[in-house]
Amino acid sequence: MDTLSLLFDGFAIALTPQNLFLSVVGCFLGTLMGALPGLGPANGVAILIPIAFSLGLGPIPSLILLTSVYYGAMYGGRISSILLNIPGDEPAMMTCIDGYPMALKGQAGEALSLGGVASFVGAFVATIGLVILAPQLVKIALLFGPAEYFVLFTVAFATLGGVSSTNQAKSAFAAALGLGIAMIGSDSQTGSQRFTFDHIHLYDGIDFLIAIVGLFALSEVLIFLEHHKGGAAGTTGSAKVGRILPDFKMIKSCIPSMARGTGLGFFSGVLPGAGASLGSFLAYSLEKQTVDRDGKTFGKGDPRGVAAPEAGNNAAAGGALVPMLSLGVPGSGTTAVMLAVLLQLNITPGPLLFTKNPDVVWGLIAALFIANFILLLMNVPLVGLFTRVLLIPTRILMPVVAMISFVGIYSITGSTFDVLLMVGFGFAGWLLRKLEVPLVPVILGILLGNQMEVNLRRAMTISDGDWLVLVGSPLAIILWLIAITGFMLPMFIGRRMKSRIEDERKTSETPLGD
Amino acid sequence: MSDRIFGGFGLALAIFYIWAASIIKDSFMVDVVGPRAFPYIVGTVLALTSIYFIARPDEEPKWPILRDMAEILFATAVMVLYALLLSDVGFVISTTFATAYLTWRLGTQPLWSLLVGLLTAVGIYVVFHLILGLALAEGPLGF
Numbered sequence: 001m002d003t004l005s006l007l008f009d010g011f012a013i014a015l016t017p018q019n020l021f022l023s024v025v026g027c028f029l030g031t032l033m034g035a036l037p038g039l040g041p042a043n044g045v046a047i048l049i050p051i052a053f054s055l056g057l058g059p060i061p062s063l064i065l066l067t068s069v070y071y072g073a074m075y076g077g078r079i080s081s082i083l084l085n086i087p088g089d090e091p092a093m094m095t096c097i098d099g100y101p102m103a104l105k106g107q108a109g110e111a112l113s114l115g116g117v118a119s120f121v122g123a124f125v126a127t128i129g130l131v132i133l134a135p136q137l138v139k140i141a142l143l144f145g146p147a148e149y150f151v152l153f154t155v156a157f158a159t160l161g162g163v164s165s166t167n168q169a170k171s172a173f174a175a176a177l178g179l180g181i182a183m184i185g186s187d188s189q190t191g192s193q194r195f196t197f198d199h200i201h202l203y204d205g206i207d208f209l210i211a212i213v214g215l216f217a218l219s220e221v222l223i224f225l226e227h228h229k230g231g232a233a234g235t236t237g238s239a240k241v242g243r244i245l246p247d248f249k250m251i252k253s254c255i256p257s258m259a260r261g262t263g264l265g266f267f268s269g270v271l272p273g274a275g276a277s278l279g280s281f282l283a284y285s286l287e288k289q290t291v292d293r294d295g296k297t298f299g300k301g302d303p304r305g306v307a308a309p310e311a312g313n314n315a316a317a318g319g320a321l322v323p324m325l326s327l328g329v330p331g332s333g334t335t336a337v338m339l340a341v342l343l344q345l346n347i348t349p350g351p352l353l354f355t356k357n358p359d360v361v362w363g364l365i366a367a368l369f370i371a372n373f374i375l376l377l378m379n380v381p382l383v384g385l386f387t388r389v390l391l392i393p394t395r396i397l398m399p400v401v402a403m404i405s406f407v408g409i410y411s412i413t414g415s416t417f418d419v420l421l422m423v424g425f426g427f428a429g430w431l432l433r434k435l436e437v438p439l440v441p442v443i444l445g446i447l448l449g450n451q452m453e454v455n456l457r458r459a460m461t462i463s464d465g466d467w468l469v470l471v472g473s474p475l476a477i478i479l480w481l482i483a484i485t486g487f488m489l490p491m492f493i494g495r496r497m498k499s500r501i502e503d504e505r506k507t508s509e510t511p512l513g514d
Numbered sequence: 515m516s517d518r519i520f521g522g523f524g525l526a527l528a529i530f531y532i533w534a535a536s537i538i539k540d541s542f543m544v545d546v547v548g549p550r551a552f553p554y555i556v557g558t559v560l561a562l563t564s565i566y567f568i569a570r571p572d573e574e575p576k577w578p579i580l581r582d583m584a585e586i587l588f589a590t591a592v593m594v595l596y597a598l599l600l601s602d603v604g605f606v607i608s609t610t611f612a613t614a615y616l617t618w619r620l621g622t623q624p625l626w627s628l629l630v631g632l633l634t635a636v637g638i639y640v641v642f643h644l645i646l647g648l649a650l651a652e653g654p655l656g657f
Binding site: 051054055166167169170172173175176177179180183187189190191192193194195197218221222224225226227228394395396398399400402403404406407410411414416419420422423426427430434435436452453456457460461464465 | 516517520524531534535538539540541543544545546547548549551552553556557559560563564566567570572575576577578582585586589590593594596597598600601609612613616617619620621622630631634635638642646647648649650651
């Protein structure tokens with residue numbers, strides 16, 4: 001019952017007029033970014049972090065704004081999947097398969113409202129799951145010492161490639177690259193200058209926001225330039241929205257699909273290295289196996305094929321917040337960006353956050369509940385607003401995205417060097433994506449590098465230099481086993497999983513991670 | 515082949531990184547492992563994975579044709595130029611031209627792209643500077 005009263009306090013914080021307003025703004029921007037192909041939850045939130053920060057919003061209001069964007073983008077992704085057969089973001093990929101055929105049959109409005117309701121169910125149940133599961137995980141996390149924390153970070157990197165990764169060496173390289181960048185600057189333990197080469201701009205290290213915005217947002221702009229994709233997304237689709245009234249009979253018949261999708265999605269969100277894309281993929285595949293073994297209706301506009309993956313990816317988005325908030329270890333690209341939000345606000349996630357700043361945690365969770373209701377409203381009756389956005393041509397949209405990235409970074413640092421550095425990260429990000437080196441481990445390395453090292457050094461100090469302390473407790477050994485399994489598993493099943501996912505989706509977008 | 519070249523660069527980077535770690539000076543404070551141990555581990559992972567890329571390269575990625583490659587390089591150059599000139603010329607003027615370039619390369623008519631650039635620059639200036647109060651580069655004209 002302790003939890004309930006804390007949650008109640010959270011609502012008191014989240015329901016103040018300013019926070020409620022920010023929540024509405026965040027939901028709106030999030031749905032918009034989700035709907036637009038090329039702008040997903042990860043780069044959408046990344047662009048907004050420096051802006052929220054330089055607006056001088058406090059920690060809780062900024063968090064409310066940005067988590068609303070995060071949830072909103074998960075809702076919005078389905079819009080272009082259904083109308084145009086182009087996923088608005090990576091996790092919405094599976095919604096194309098049955099959503100677009102529904103739209104071709106003239107049921108776009110039904111598909112959109114069904115997807116909105118399924119998103120609501122997934123996200124709402126997952127938020128309840130977060131309330132129940134996170135405090136339990138905190139209890140386990142409180143048993144962790146520095147050695148266990150070091151191993152936990154290793155688990156995060158080992159599993160981040162995900163089960164569909166085909167080349168684990170590239171994930172490991174990416175992680176080491178990020179960790180290496182994090183080492184630049186003065187050493188937090190002893191104050192020695194490391195890798196700065198007496199360059200004054202490097203004394204404080206490289207700001208992770210510069211790396212995130214460069215790697216995620218600017219590299220996306222370069223990808224668009226490379227493919228000369230300048231047209232409006234909205235002109236390629238032939239589907240009309242039609243009536244946007246929810247068809248209650250259809251929604252009712254999809255309730256079991258939503259329930260299965262939600263369960264599976266939440267589960268894969270909580271697990272390290274799975275994330276929302278895999279959540280929606282699993283939800284769709286399971287649904288197909290359960291209700292349509294012979295493949296008669298799936299892929300031809302079956303409403304259950306929209307409900308399951310939409311519930312799945314939104315539930316995974318909520319589930320992914322569990323390890324991020326309670327352990328401080330994100331499992332996906334978007335939650336890595338959410339971790340960046342917390343770090344930028346000087347909030348260290350992890351078990352201590354729940355005891356030291358309960359107002360932040362529970363205010364955030366209450367805001368998620370509120371965001372869900374706002375999003376349901378925006379995404380079912382008002383979805384017509386967002387379908388029009390798809391008519392904006394990317395030749396105008398992408399330059400604007402680039403410029404807003406510049407504005408954000410310039411306004412927090414005010415330094416030409418940092419803006420140049422961001423361009424450098426943008427180009428490097430494009431190159432790495434071409435070579436199929438995942439970017440998410442790079443980001444996570446930059447974000448977690450210093451904490452990982454600090455924990456290693458603390459463990460060493462406690463054990464007086466004995467490296468065996470890293471395998472010195474049953475908990476640490478279990479974590480090592482998880483890390484090794486998570487790293488080895490994709491080597492055996494990675495190729496099969498990836499080809500299965502690619503068989504299902506027809507469009508070839510360069511994946512960014514979710 | 516691309517992966518082999520990439521591995522070569524990675525290996526060079528790793529060697530440089532380990533060398534740079536070896537010259538980190540100790541400060542007056544010391545702990546058991548010191549400031550060099552973790553960078554050595556990171557450098558080793560970089561080196562091992564790079565050797566793996568050289569030994570077992572993936573399939574060749576789809577590189578853009580020369581013209582599209584030039585497109586990427588020019589766009590990057592324009593962004594570098596933008597970053598360099600931003601504080602000297604001011605936000606509105608430099609953003610107008612940078613946006614115009616990008617939108618032109620994405621397929622807008624040349625004259626229209628100048629208009630798109632101007633509207634973007636003014637729009638961002640109004641929303642982010644005048645309404646939200648963010649600090650933008652000022653330049654000699656004050657905007």
